[in-house]
Amino acid sequence: MIYAANWKLHKTPEQAQNFLRELSQSYKPHHNDKVVIFPPALLAGVFSQELQNSTMGWGLQNSYSQEQGAFTGENSAGTAKVMGAQYVLVGHSERRSLFAERDELLAEKVKLAQSLGLQVVFCIGETLEQREKNQTRSVLIEQIRKGLKSAQAKNLIVAYEPVWAIGTGKVATPEQVAETHTWIAQILKDHSLDLVPILYGGSVKPDNAAVLKQQAHVAGFLVGGASLEVSSFLGIIKA
Ligand code: PGA
8 A cells, every 4th residue: 555645735844854753663564565655845855864875755835847947936846856755746736726836737747757767656536516517537537637648557556536525524435436546447447557556535534445455456645634643644554
């Protein structure tokens, strides 16, 4: 299983260091498990140092589609790679909705990150309105078709995060997760992206993780709120 933590815009360098030290002390990874943390970009230096000889991975929550140039305020995937990052998150719903990132731009980001040898965790998911109108499947098809246009199956992980379940405490039911992940696995296959791990994200907590883990095509989780405390993140890993 893959346990990915999305810290969003949380934690100071000191808090990050304490978290990483506490987690490494209390967690001995099962050989089939992978823990990956996505801190805010300003904490890259802390991760670069603290995780030098660790089995835990880390990456940026967002990186630009160009490695360098006149792009004030952006983050370079190339620099993250040099600093030891192995992953990058692309297309999180907050990037899509709050920062107006379009599928075409996301496709460019995926392409650059993969060309640098980074593993991309690509996020997809429908809004509540789209689910209620039975558009979930077609929304996911479009997000995959456009956003993963130039993607390679190698170094790709997809995170299914229904927008209505992110940060709301409203988790998708096990049946919804199983059905949707099965669709996604088929859509990926139709785009020659076979055997790509699919994570579920959206209000994952220690008390719902065990059931969700057992659903079809669930290869792990992308965790927001519950990844900010070692105890709740570990609770999900051990569930
Ligand atoms: P959440 O966030 O676990 O707080 O719902 C998930 C995410 O946005 O990746």
